[in-house]
Amino acid sequence: xRCIRAHADxxxxxxxxxxxxxxxxxxxxxxxxxxxxxxxxxxPPADGELQTLxxxxxxxxxxxxxxxxxxxxxxxxxxxxxxxxxxxxxxKSIQAERxxxxxxxxxxNLVGQxxxxxxxxxxxxxxxxxxxxxxSDTVSFGxxxxxxxxxxxxxxxxxxxxxxxxxxxxxxxxxxxxxxxxSLEGCQGAHDALLAACSRIDQHFEQLRGWAVQMDQVRKLxxxxxxxxxxxxxxxxxxxxxxxxxxxxxxxxxxLRNAARELAVDGWTPVAVAGHWIADRDPEQxxxxxxxxxxxxxxxxxxQFELRYRDIDDQRAAYYRPKDEQRST
Numbered sequence: 001x002r003c004i005r006a007h008a009d010x011x012x013x014x015x016x017x018x019x020x021x022x023x024x025x026x027x028x029x030x031x032x033x034x035x036x037x038x039x040x041x042x043x044p045p046a047d048g049e050l051q052t053l054x055x056x057x058x059x060x061x062x063x064x065x066x067x068x069x070x071x072x073x074x075x076x077x078x079x080x081x082x083x084x085x086x087x088x089x090x091x092k093s094i095q096a097e098r099x100x101x102x103x104x105x106x107x108x109n110l111v112g113q114x115x116x117x118x119x120x121x122x123x124x125x126x127x128x129x130x131x132x133x134x135x136s137d138t139v140s141f142g143x144x145x146x147x148x149x150x151x152x153x154x155x156x157x158x159x160x161x162x163x164x165x166x167x168x169x170x171x172x173x174x175x176x177x178x179x180x181x182x183s184l185e186g187c188q189g190a191h192d193a194l195l196a197a198c199s200r201i202d203q204h205f206e207q208l209r210g211w212a213v214q215m216d217q218v219r220k221l222x223x224x225x226x227x228x229x230x231x232x233x234x235x236x237x238x239x240x241x242x243x244x245x246x247x248x249x250x251x252x253x254x255x256l257r258n259a260a261r262e263l264a265v266d267g268w269t270p271v272a273v274a275g276h277w278i279a280d281r282d283p284e285q286x287x288x289x290x291x292x293x294x295x296x297x298x299x300x301x302x303x304q305f306e307l308r309y310r311d312i313d314d315q316r317a318a319y320y321r322p323k324d325e326q327r328s329t
Contacts, residue, residue: 027263047185050184053184053187054181057251059190060191061175063198064171067201068107068168068201070205071107071164074205074208075114076103078114078118078208078211080099080146081098084098084143085141085142086141087140088141111161111162114161115158118215119147120146120148120149121148121151122154126223141235147211147214164200201276237251237285237290238251239290240254247301248304251285252290252302253302255282256298256304259273259277268320270319271299271307271319272295294320296318304322305320305321306320306321307320308320
């Protein structure tokens with residue numbers, strides 16, 4: 001049998017040496033070598049003790065993978081629901097978008113999102129406020145729950161979660177490479193490794209479930225507060241339970257802006273006229289509700305308006321205009 005000239009690369013790939021000049025084929029002295037598991041997988045199933053141990057390894061591996069899937073479902077819920085912000089009328093769609101966004105994330109990505117967002121070190125916490133990215137005249141809502149912990153605890157938890165990700169990847173992608181499942185010794189080693197993995201995954205799941213229970217309790221308390229009178233005053237009127245007024249979000253400031261749009265002449269609105277206009281539209285919005293004795297005090301205390309006085313018919317009258325309009329003129 002004769003052969004044609006071939007490139008050296010072809011010799012390496014085929015495992016058959018070809019001389020530079022046409023000559024006979026030289027058969028390799030040894031057959032191709034395959035990993036041990038290759039021949040084991042092509043032979044009849046093992047019998048007796050080995051087969052029993054292999055089935056137990058399969059059962060334990062399946063249990064580990066199911067527990068990891070359960071863990072991933074729960075961590076997705078925490079990542080999706082621990083914060084939200086946006087216009088009040090779009091919160092439902094925003095929440096649905098967050099849920100869809102985490103649906104396809106890997107465990108490594110989910111752990112990365114959980115760390116520093118819900119799980120926060122006291123040293124790294126900046127206590128930043130959630131500010132909804134909406135227009136000033138749009139009702140918006142922002143909320144973020146987080147679990148603060150000492151720096152040492154945070155570092156320990158971070159290390160443990162990263163080890164869990166590595167364990168998951170090892171079980172899913174490399175388990176058969178790491179254990180010889182076609183020998184009693186290798187199969188026993190795999191069995192022991194899976195028992196340890198099951199125990200480790202269970203510990204992480206109980207830890208995660210504890211965090212989820214805490215989050216659920218906070219959500220219930222928040223829902224009760226939002227439905228209370230104090231919650232209504234905070235959300236609608238910007239009045240905190242201790243009486244402090246967040247003026248930019250105050251309902252009375254919102255009404256003063258509406259009055260300015262309807263009643264202003266050359267950009268300025270009489271404070272007294274605006275007060276009567278607001279009283280007719282929304283009797284709840286009165287200065288006393290915000291700890292003020294007059295509409296002029298509301299305009300002054302809020303720091304949201306420019307206040308000016310004019311003498312009209314020998315009487316001093318107060319006029320106001322929103323500060324943002326002052327900047328635009």
